[in-house]
Amino acid sequence: MFKSLPTMLWVIGATVAVAALSPAVGNIATTAPAAPAAVPPPAAPSAAKPPAAKPSAVVEAPVVIKAGTTKLGPVAVDADGLTLYMSVLDGNDPSKSVCVSKTCLAAWKPVYVKKAGVVAGAAVSQAKVGSVVRPDKDIQATLNGWPLYRYAKDQKPGDVLGEGLKGTWHVLSPEGRRLR
Incomplete structure (x- = not known):
């Protein structure tokens, strides 16, 4: 494929240089960067009641x-x-x-x-x-x-x-x- 080591090093160097200058060429296995993840909308208020607070001790006087x-x-x-x-x-x-x-x-x-x-x-x-x-x-x-x-x-x-x-x-x- 390559006839000499200098040629092979030149091809590798050129590929690295192109990859550094062009993000789209950087990693052939990857695709374009994904769009940022969408933030889910705030949850609607639930009809369920929140858990009841622990009742405080009621002191009953005589x-x-x-x-x-x-x-x-x-x-x-x-x-x-x-x-x-x-x-x-x-x-x-x-x-x-x-x-x-x-x-x-x-x-x-x-x-x-x-x-x-x-x-x-x-x-x-x-x-x-x-x-x-x-x-x-x-x-x-x-x-x-x-x-x-x-x-x-x-x-x-x-x-x-x-x-x-x-x-x-x-x-x-x-x-x-x-x-x-």
Whole structure:
């Protein structure tokens, strides 16, 4: 093919020179450079919900029944200082709640108990606090057996606007006795 080494070196050198000057001739086995890869469009929002975040531990506080002061003297109050009431239509031996109608529940809010239970606060005996299962299967706090309620019109600590209403509703002492 080539008669001399110098000729062969000249042919190789010329090929390398041409390859360096012309990218298309550089590597016969390759084709023209590929077009840059297309960037995929952003993904459309998925209808699937993202994985739920791990729920934080919800700390449930117990219902606290303690003593508070009103113009009527010492009374049973909740943790916020709102006066607690009993109804003479309910029972305390055994505990029984009869306030179940929408009308009654709109004015008299039962003191509901969750898993954390009921605890005695200042000047209330733990032996006097408890709970009862209501007819609607919710659990209601009791004091000395009486189911406990808050009056909807009492807005701040010391209010006793529900005392004596309809001759049925009364404030309780911290010992769980009807005050009047």
